Amino acid sequence: MEELEYFAKLPSLEEAIEAVADARKENGALFNHQRHLEQSTVDEVRRVLIANQEAIRQVPSFDELFAILERLLTPIRGAKEMYIYDAALRLGSYLKKMPERVYLHMGTRVGAEALGIAVAERAWIAVEELPSAFSPLKAYEIEDALCRYKDDLKRVHGRLKQRLR
Known part of the structure; x- marks a missing residue:
C-alpha cells in the first residue's frame, strides 16, 4: 500500500506521529476515513502521542501498539475506532510492526x-x-x-x- 510506504520512510518517530495525527497523505490531502475530523481532535491526538512516544517506540508488536493507542486515544472526543486502527497501522508501518490478525x-x-x-x-x-x-x-x-x-x-x-x- 502506497500510504504505508509513506509512513515507513518518515525520518523520525515524532514526524510519523505528526503525520498520523494529521491523517494526511503524502500530498497533504486528508485520508478518506478521517475527512470529518475536527482540528481539536487532531491537536489532542498529537499532544497525547508525542507525550507517549517513548512507550510507542518500545512496543514489541502491532498488538501492543494497538492496545496502547486504544487506551490513549479512546478518551479523546472524535477519535473513534477507525481512526485508532488507522493510526496504529500507520505508526506500525513506521515502526515495522504490522498486524498479524x-x-x-x-x-x-x-x-x-x-x-x-x-x-x-x-x-x-x-x-x-x-x-x-x-x-x-x-x-x-x-x-x-x-x-x-x-x-x-x-x-x-x-x-x-x-x-x-
Missing part, C-alpha cells in the same frame, strides 16, 4: 459477518478463520478488503443463502 471495526465487522464469521464482542479475527481465497493477503489487506467490499460481500452471501434453501 484482522482487526475489527464497523466496516470489517460487516464484511466478516457477511462471510458467516461470528464477530460479536470480538476485537479481531485470525486470518485462518477466513475463506482460503484470503490467504495470499496480509492481515491489513484483508481488513481493507472486508471494509471496502462489505456491501458486495453481504449481497453475494445473501444470494448464496437463498440458493442453498
Whole structure:
C-alpha cells in the first residue's frame, strides 16, 4: 500500500506521529476515513502521542501498539475506532510492526459477518478463520478488503443463502 510506504520512510518517530495525527497523505490531502475530523481532535491526538512516544517506540508488536493507542486515544472526543486502527497501522508501518490478525471495526465487522464469521464482542479475527481465497493477503489487506467490499460481500452471501434453501 502506497500510504504505508509513506509512513515507513518518515525520518523520525515524532514526524510519523505528526503525520498520523494529521491523517494526511503524502500530498497533504486528508485520508478518506478521517475527512470529518475536527482540528481539536487532531491537536489532542498529537499532544497525547508525542507525550507517549517513548512507550510507542518500545512496543514489541502491532498488538501492543494497538492496545496502547486504544487506551490513549479512546478518551479523546472524535477519535473513534477507525481512526485508532488507522493510526496504529500507520505508526506500525513506521515502526515495522504490522498486524498479524484482522482487526475489527464497523466496516470489517460487516464484511466478516457477511462471510458467516461470528464477530460479536470480538476485537479481531485470525486470518485462518477466513475463506482460503484470503490467504495470499496480509492481515491489513484483508481488513481493507472486508471494509471496502462489505456491501458486495453481504449481497453475494445473501444470494448464496437463498440458493442453498
